[in-house]
Amino acid sequence: MGATLDRATAALRGAGIDSPAREARLLLAHVLGESPGALMLAPRDTMVSVSRFDALLARRLRHEPMAHLLGSRGFWSLDLAVSPATLVPRADSETVIETLLALRPERGAVRRVLDLGTGTGCLLLAALAEYPSAWGLGVERAPQAAALARANARRNGLAGRSAVLCSDWGAALGERGRGGGFDVILANPPYIPSGDLSGLMAEVRHWEPRAALDGGADGLDAYRTILPLAMRLLAEEGVLLLEFGIGQAPALVAMLAAHGFDLLALRCDLGGIERVMAARRRLV
Incomplete structure (x- = not known):
């Protein structure tokens, strides 16, 4: 999980997204079905569905609104x-x-x-x-x-x-x-x-x-x-x-x-x- 977060944060920062670390956590929490607060307490080696996460990340890198990705x-x-x-x-x-x-x-x-x-x-x-x-x-x-x-x-x-x-x-x-x-x-x-x-x-x-x-x-x-x-x-x-x-x-x-x-x-x-x-x- 830690490497996934780090990679996503860097990608979002490179795309000019504001608050890239926060947005990476929001996406990851959504994929894991957790709240962003609970994610902070999760072990860094928590298993992540990389394919699903990367699909959402790719959409955000195209500047699709975060609300569209989260659905609400x-x-x-x-x-x-x-x-x-x-x-x-x-x-x-x-x-x-x-x-x-x-x-x-x-x-x-x-x-x-x-x-x-x-x-x-x-x-x-x-x-x-x-x-x-x-x-x-x-x-x-x-x-x-x-x-x-x-x-x-x-x-x-x-x-x-x-x-x-x-x-x-x-x-x-x-x-x-x-x-x-x-x-x-x-x-x-x-x-x-x-x-x-x-x-x-x-x-x-x-x-x-x-x-x-x-x-x-x-x-x-x-x-x-x-x-x-x-x-x-x-x-x-x-x-x-x-x-x-x-x-x-x-x-x-x-x-x-x-x-x-x-x-x-x-x-x-x-x-x-x-x-x-x-x-x-x-x-x-």
Whole structure:
């Protein structure tokens, strides 16, 4: 085992992978069916399936995301299956849930949640995990991604309180109706400007779906669709939470105001970058 780890670490370092020793341990622990912590206590002469390990190592050396190799990624309190059909859930997106909890601390205060562009279902399912009386709808235009979100709901015991609709944003959604609407609308849409896609890290550029990344010339195309849709579907006292990209806050705040929303909160991610804003219908 020790020689395998050393060889993998050197290969990963040569490929420009960050934290090569850590990643080598993650791959080896996965092959052995152990936690990374347990691996640290295992004898260095532990037998390893070299062929299986090398197959995974070869994929990582091509910069395939580690989450694809492991088959899952932790997000909030959830364990989510991942695939090339969706973006890999990122810790920065947990800021959406943190912002929601700050605005709606009462766990019985949220009954209906809508997640636009649900992907793996990470935001929808994390919200449902925190609000036990809530029911949620995820909307996802890619059929494979929608199927993955449904599978993740089952995986985390939330299938009974959720549904996933395969639709292009709100094309299949009706009016909110009198006294209806969603208490919470979440969205982490594509927001990378088209011209910036070529500069993304290889793990993202080559392995994650372009449609989930490309936000058009200024990165804001999806919001132009989402904001009028949210105004139609949001409950009177509901809250809209949007994830967005670096430097996009001023333009997005102006867009919110133009569509009849008041800004409630602007929150930074773990790196101190403005990442999430919350809004509500303008008070008259």
